Amino acid sequence: MIDANPAQFRFHTPYRVISFDEVVQEIIAYIAKSPKSHYSVMIGSDSRAAAMSEIVSAIAVWKIGNGGRYFWTKSAEARYASLRDRIYQEAMQSILVAQELRSILRDRLGEEFFWNNQLAVHVDVGENGPTRELKEGVLGMVRGFGFEAVAKPDAVAAFVLADKHT
Numbered sequence: 181m182i183d184a185n186p187a188q189f190r191f192h193t194p195y196r197v198i199s200f201d202e203v204v205q206e207i208i209a210y211i212a213k214s215p216k217s218h219y220s221v222m223i224g225s226d227s228r229a230a231a232m233s234e235i236v237s238a239i240a241v242w243k244i245g246n247g248g249r250y251f252w253t254k255s256a257e258a259r260y261a262s263l264r265d266r267i268y269q270e271a272m273q274s275i276l277v278a279q280e281l282r283s284i285l286r287d288r289l290g291e292e293f294f295w296n297n298q299l300a301v302h303v304d305v306g307e308n309g310p311t312r313e314l315k316e317g318v319l320g321m322v323r324g325f326g327f328e329a330v331a332k333p334d335a336v337a338a339f340v341l342a343d344k345h346t
Contacts, residue, residue, distance in 0.1 A: 186280040191239070191251040192345070203251045204284050207241050210249055211289070218244045221285070222330070223278040224302030224337030225270040228346045232257040233266060235273050238341035239281065250337070252345050263310055267303075271318050274301045274338070275325050282327075298328060304339050306332030 191203045198206070211219055222240045227233040235255040242248035255273060260266035278301050285299070301322045305311040311318075315331055322329035332339055 186277045189237075189253040189277075191253045193249075193251055198251070200280070203239060204281070204288070206249065206251070207239075207285070208288055210241055210243075214243060214246075217246065220244060220298045220300065221281070222298075222300050222302050222337035223274045223281065224304070224335055224339070224342050225274045226304050226338050226342035226346050227266055227270055229263070229266070232259055234258075234346070235270055236342040236345045237273050237277050238337050238345075239277065240337045240341055250341050252342060254345070264314055267305060267311055267314050267318060268321070270338070271301070271303050271321060274303065275322060275327065278327055279325065300328040300330050300337075301325075302330045302335035302337035302339075304332065304335065304343075306335075 186200055189200050190197050191200065207221070220242045222242065223237065225235050225237040227235045234257050236252055238250050238252040240248055240250035260269060278299060282299055303318050303322060305315040305318050307315070319329040319331060
């Protein structure tokens with residue numbers, strides 16, 4: 181059900197639709213304008229509970245204390261048997277995008293940038309509501325892939341940015 185290759189996704193900006201490689205170029209250019217600033221790169225996904233759902237994934241670059249930029253994409257519609265299946269698919273979509281982004285940013289910006297700045301996967305689970313029973317499992321899965329795992333209410337890439345486009 182997960183779209184296979186993030187590099188083939190089409191991402192939206194306020195102005196146009198761009199490729200994943202162009203997203204990476206935009207991120208690098210944004211960071212290059214103020215290289216001494218501290219940045220946080222966040223990836224999160226969300227979807228609507230419906231018979232058929234699209235998963236929206238967002239990549240956000242936050243210049244800490246000074247705003248940021250984000251990009252978003254939608255997967256093809258799919259049917260999910262349960263809330264659990266849908267939440268895990270959202271998390272896997274975010275992980276796939278984060279893996280691709282981490283690999284490219286490491287190559288283009290170097291280890292120093294990568295390890296001095298955060299790359300986090302935001303998941304749409306929290307302490308309250310129907311996802312509370314899934315929280316530890318989903319966060320553990322994200323950590324297992326080597327990412328910082330962030331849940332609600334701090335998971336803004338998922339439940340604010342991606343949610344805005346579902």
